[in-house]
Amino acid sequence: MDIEEVTERAGPRQFGPNDDMPEEYRRAATRMIQFHANSEVMGGYLDKEFTRHAPSLDRKLANTAKVQDEIGHAQLLYRAAETLGVKTRDEMLEELQNGEGKFLNCFHYPVDSWYEAPMIDFFVDGGAMRRQATLKSTSWTPYAHAMDKVCFEEGFHVKHGESILRELMRGSKATQERTQETFEEWWPRILQFFGPTNDESTHNDFAQEVGLKTTSNDELRNSFLNMYVPKAEKYGLEIPEYPRIFERDDGTMAVREDDLDWDEFWTIARNEYEGSDEQIGSRARRQEAVSWVRESLDDWEGSAAGTPQAAD
Amino acid sequence: MSERDSDAGTDETDAPAAASLDRDDLTPEGQIALEELLFRLADDEFVHAERLTEWQIFAPTIESDLALANVAQDEFGHARLWYDLLQELGYTEEECIWRRDPDDWTHATLVERPFADDGWGDDVVRTYLYDVAERIRLEALVDTSYAPLADRVGKALAEEEYHREHALSWLERLASDDDARERLQAALDDLFPHALSLWYPGEHETEIRAAGLRRETLASMREEWLDTVVPTLEGYGLVVPEPDDVSRPDARGRDGSHTDDWFDLQEAFTATHREVDFDRPARLRGEEA
Numbered sequence: 001m002d003i004e005e006v007t008e009r010a011g012p013r014q015f016g017p018n019d020d021m022p023e024e025y026r027r028a029a030t031r032m033i034q035f036h037a038n039s040e041v042m043g044g045y046l047d048k049e050f051t052r053h054a055p056s057l058d059r060k061l062a063n064t065a066k067v068q069d070e071i072g073h074a075q076l077l078y079r080a081a082e083t084l085g086v087k088t089r090d091e092m093l094e095e096l097q098n099g100e101g102k103f104l105n106c107f108h109y110p111v112d113s114w115y116e117a118p119m120i121d122f123f124v125d126g127g128a129m130r131r132q133a134t135l136k137s138t139s140w141t142p143y144a145h146a147m148d149k150v151c152f153e154e155g156f157h158v159k160h161g162e163s164i165l166r167e168l169m170r171g172s173k174a175t176q177e178r179t180q181e182t183f184e185e186w187w188p189r190i191l192q193f194f195g196p197t198n199d200e201s202t203h204n205d206f207a208q209e210v211g212l213k214t215t216s217n218d219e220l221r222n223s224f225l226n227m228y229v230p231k232a233e234k235y236g237l238e239i240p241e242y243p244r245i246f247e248r249d250d251g252t253m254a255v256r257e258d259d260l261d262w263d264e265f266w267t268i269a270r271n272e273y274e275g276s277d278e279q280i281g282s283r284a285r286r287q288e289a290v291s292w293v294r295e296s297l298d299d300w301e302g303s304a305a306g307t308p309q310a311a312d
Numbered sequence: 313m314s315e316r317d318s319d320a321g322t323d324e325t326d327a328p329a330a331a332s333l334d335r336d337d338l339t340p341e342g343q344i345a346l347e348e349l350l351f352r353l354a355d356d357e358f359v360h361a362e363r364l365t366e367w368q369i370f371a372p373t374i375e376s377d378l379a380l381a382n383v384a385q386d387e388f389g390h391a392r393l394w395y396d397l398l399q400e401l402g403y404t405e406e407e408c409i410w411r412r413d414p415d416d417w418t419h420a421t422l423v424e425r426p427f428a429d430d431g432w433g434d435d436v437v438r439t440y441l442y443d444v445a446e447r448i449r450l451e452a453l454v455d456t457s458y459a460p461l462a463d464r465v466g467k468a469l470a471e472e473e474y475h476r477e478h479a480l481s482w483l484e485r486l487a488s489d490d491d492a493r494e495r496l497q498a499a500l501d502d503l504f505p506h507a508l509s510l511w512y513p514g515e516h517e518t519e520i521r522a523a524g525l526r527r528e529t530l531a532s533m534r535e536e537w538l539d540t541v542v543p544t545l546e547g548y549g550l551v552v553p554e555p556d557d558v559s560r561p562d563a564r565g566r567d568g569s570h571t572d573d574w575f576d577l578q579e580a581f582t583a584t585h586r587e588v589d590f591d592r593p594a595r596l597r598g599e600e601a
Binding site (some may be wrong): 059171172303 | 378593
């Protein structure tokens with residue numbers, strides 16, 4: 001299949017491993033799914049911090065389950081990316097470890113308090129839900145299938161985050177203030193989650209032409225704003241004055257993008273932000289510390305005693 | 313008192329029959345003994361799970377991360393089963409966990425030990441030693457006189473089967489590699505003295521058996537545990553310390569004395585609860601948890 005035919009046929013769940021896809025498509029799809037899988041792993045580095053902070057046993061259990069879901073999503077997505085035949089999972093994990101792998105901007109900011117839990121679990125995950133819902137109609141079928149399961153579970157995560165936010169905003173005045181402060185810190189990052197307006201984004205045009213991506217960054221951010229600004233206000237959070245949010249002629253909301261720090265965003269996109277070093281470095285150190293386990297597993301699987309199902 | 317002394321002079325032939333007691337049938341002494349037994353169970357599970365979750369995201373592979381998370385969640389779930397029984401006896405979740413003096417916790421010191429970043433061997437050995445012990449003590453509770461406890465033992469036992477298989481398959485794989493086996497050995501040497509603290513009696517051990525709350529003595533359970541773990545570990549080429557020659561850690565666990573790492577851990581997991589000061593810990597049954 002050449003690009004012209006791909007563009008012509010592009011539509012929801014249109015292509016799969018049995019189709020002879022051009023390299024440009026396979027590379028674009030791999031880049032997108034790998035980014036998504038990496039983000040699940042690196043999101044886990046934030047979310048796992050909340051398990052220790054959780055102020056009730058049920059919250060703790062819900063949090064461990066959420067962290068497990070994220071690793072499960074990463075597993076699913078790396079598998080979907082492998083179906084394109086461009087990179088193996090080990091290669092993608094290696095790229096993540098050595099700092100080449102890219103992932104969502106919000107996961108380049110380390111966390112250390114429970115007040116941050118709803119920022120990630122409600123707002124960032126809520127934003128991810130907006131995007132992932134549209135990816136159920138991506139043209140690469142294995143990716144769309146992964147999204148069916150991911151979206152189902154993300155629904156629970158967002159509820160978990162919303163419940164934490166509601167509880168914090170019903171807490172003492174001090175707790176409410178801390179939550180508001182944390183929200184103000186995270187809000188611009190969350191708005192940048194969707195990336196810059198369409199024409200600034202490098203890979204968007206092609207990804208949309210071949211149906212990998214079905215909705216523009218701008219549309220996604222606006223759909224997020226329309227849904228989440230009212231929710232934030234409902235729980236008593238005040239939307240910061242900057243970045244300015246305005247209502248368009250059609251009644252939908254948008255953000256003045258000039259109010260956001262795109263230098264920081266692009267530094268992050270190159271994995272060069274100070275938080276990038278910290279998060280990627282932390283993962284590299286922890287992975288390195290248990291490399292002896294992986295080596296001994298490789299030996300085991302290479303030996304007569306090893307069986308394929310043993311590697312859990 | 314050594315672990316064997318607890319059996320002296322106990323005659324439980326008159327103990328109440330299996331599942332014959334409900335909350336209102338408990339004598340004051342029986343209730344105190346039941347609380348001791350439940351706190352030992354619950355604290356072990358909670359602290360074990362709290363440590364296990366430190367490996368989430370950091371496990372050596374995606375698959376081992378997912379499997380470890382299953383085990384940790386099961387153990388938190390068991391902790392909840394036992395803390396729920398304590399709450400039926402009048403305690404609150406705050407009193408059981410969040411506002412409890414760290415010196416009152418009665419878990420074995422085995423489960424409070426910290427993990428080094430490369431300590432996956434520690435995780436494997438600890439989980440194995442713990443899970444065999446858990447199977448033995450749950451089996452000893454199948455015929456408990458306390459009906460609400462009897463109701464819940466089966467669920468926990470069913471899950472432990474999977475945990476033990478999981479730990480055994482890891483032991484087998486790592487023990488086949490020289491470097492990995494050395495790490496397992498180091499973990500075993502370090503943890504074994506603390507594992508023995510699983511079987512230390514508490515203050516009300518005699519009453520626990522007199523009231524039929526548990527049928528087996530701690531000494532016989534300890535014996536069964538040694539008869540299982542020693543040959544298994546030796547079969548994997550590990551050297552198990554001689555139990556009677558092991559020098560006992562100062563911290564006994566079951567009497568509320570603990571290693572310093574416990575106090576740091578307790579401080580860390582209660583910090584947010586103290587700070588936000590909610591009216592009560594959130595309950596999410598049937599919702600998210």
